[in-house]
Amino acid sequence: MFVDRARIYVKAGDGGNGVISFRREKFVAYGGPDGGDGGNGGDIILMADPNLKTLMDFKYRQHYKAQNGGNGMGGNKHGRDGEDLVIKVPVGTVLKDPDTGDVLYDLARPGQRVIAAQGGKGGRGNARFKSSTLRTPHFAESGDPGVERWLILELKLLADVGLIGFPNAGKSTLLSVLTKARPKIADYPFTTVTPNLGVCYYNDTSFVIADIPGLIEGAHVGVGLGHEFLRHIERTRLLLHLVDVSGMEGRDPVEDFEKVNKELELYNEDLSKKNQLVVATKLDIVEDRTIYERFKKEIESKGYRVFGISSVTTEGVDELLKEVSTFFKDEKKEDIPQEDEIVTLPPPIKETKEIDIEIDGNTFKLSGAMIDRILKRVNLTDEDSLRYFQNTLLKYGILEELKNMGLKNGDYISVRGFEFEYIE
Known part of the structure; x- marks a missing residue:
């Protein structure tokens, strides 16, 4: 992903x-x-x-x-x-x-x-x-x-548009034309083994397009890339179903179209109900367009819109983009629900010690993150504030710890260069 x-x-x-x-x-x-x-x-x-x-x-x-x-x-x-x-x-x-x-x-x-x-x-x-x-x-x-x-x-x-179809149907090539994504492309099946995504900007709209691994028969039970393919399909809002009409693969494009849709339905019936535009690819290498015309007529009779394109010459690409852009423009912006629950992340852990005590003769030197926090709250040059500081040390158990380390009447406590005598 x-x-x-x-x-x-x-x-x-x-x-x-x-x-x-x-x-x-x-x-x-x-x-x-x-x-x-x-x-x-x-x-x-x-x-x-x-x-x-x-x-x-x-x-x-x-x-x-x-x-x-x-x-x-x-x-x-x-x-x-x-x-x-x-x-x-x-x-x-x-x-x-x-x-x-x-x-x-x-x-x-x-x-x-x-x-x-x-x-x-x-x-x-x-x-x-x-x-x-x-x-x-x-x-x-x-x-x-x-x-x-x-x-x-x-x-x-989460992709807005998913490119689906048989392996080597031209999905990666079309993605590279529509977006700045640069998927690795080669002339062999399963060129794409993980989804490639790119953002397409057209006029005043933008949408994320996913080139999803090719589909073969039996994918709904895990054959080939199987479930990996179909899980990504579930996240899209519009499907571009690419079908190779060049005839170079020796397959019937109508059968390819029906097989892919059948796999979607067998895996999850809702997938077959997603908005779907049919894209007939590789028109640049089609010598006889009767295959394309027959395919378009038959598929449109099933209620789908068919767009003939060539990713190499960009024939028909602009018309396809215009239709996709219109689809997302017509969708209403989602209202953002305000959730009542709000979580607070714990602050980042700092390596500074909370309390560091160093004994130098009868002087106990205090430093550390906790001491710094306490110091920000007091004025050590004021007698009342100094008493408040001592009570704070008592409250947090710091004085008790100092006593356990040997602090007694007449000893000195040093805090960031300020030194005062400890008296019970």
């Missing part, structure tokens, strides 16, 4: 900062804290859109960033949440981790959504920290950064 592929970078919005502010009110110490919270950053959301067919747009734009949350303000005014950024992708797009190749999510249904990068949480303003023992907090939290990551988008295309 043809796979369209793109690599994109997504960055969710950062959370807004909480603010330090005091209102002016008589008989209230320092006016009382009234710093508001920061808003949450916007998410990056990928949504499956049935009206999109390729990942072409992502070749020209690779970076996507959601809106940051607003900062808090005085008067207990909270910052505005950042707007989510919704990125539309074709149905069938698979999200992969660029480092491991693991599949993160499969957007297989129209309207399906996934949060690829979650926005950062907004920081709390100093009004949040007021308590009976802390009347005038002179600190506030910074907002958390939004998740950022690279993603691989892989689209397993």
Whole structure:
């Protein structure tokens, strides 16, 4: 199956900062804290859109960033949440981790959504920290950064048009003429062993065409390429049934046409009911066109439209393209159902340790991702904020771990160059 592929970078919005502010009110110490919270950053959301067919747009734009949350303000005014950024992708797009190749999510249904990068949480303003023992907090939290990551988008295309017919009926040659696809072509049966796909642009329409492996009798029970062939047929919306009318193969084109349709019906009756245009190929090497005329008359009597073409001279190709284009123009655009369920991808794993503790004499040096997150929320030059920092270390069990490693009264804790004495 043809796979369209793109690599994109997504960055969710950062959370807004909480603010330090005091209102002016008589008989209230320092006016009382009234710093508001920061808003949450916007998410990056990928949504499956049935009206999109390729990942072409992502070749020209690779970076996507959601809106940051607003900062808090005085008067207990909270910052505005950042707007989510919704990125539309074709149905069938698979999200992969660029480092491991693991599949993160499969957007297989129209309207399906996934949060690829979650926005950062907004920081709390100093009004949040007021308590009976802390009347005038002179600190506030910074907002958390939004998740950022690279993603691989892989689209397993579901073809709009399927080219069917006996082996060597001219399917690969026609595909190369209609699209930029360059399938390997040779003069022997089963030239194509896996489907080749290409995108055809005609006037103001575009559609995906699949050159599907040739069919022989017994395919419905697995003979030849059998089920592999027929599974791909199920995914198409329009079939171009190619029949060689040159007479060079020594076969009757009417019989070839009927055999292929019979295999479709035996495998799945619905396949025989698909929209089908009949394409008589290789007119450039037909010396006597009575075979073609007889074939066209008989097939059209069965209710099919027949187009005679030559992929080499392009005779009749434009007329065929016009008919295919009209078919897709007449189809109504699908409404995108909005699914209630939305999944959030876990953030990418970073190699940075959550907590790294180094002992140097009576000094315990702390570093790591968790410590960095905590530091963004405190002001270590403020006594109240320092007390909040110590309570945070206690809350997450870090102080308990330090005690198990020998921390005692009078020892020092060093955090990113800032050092303070530990007192129970």
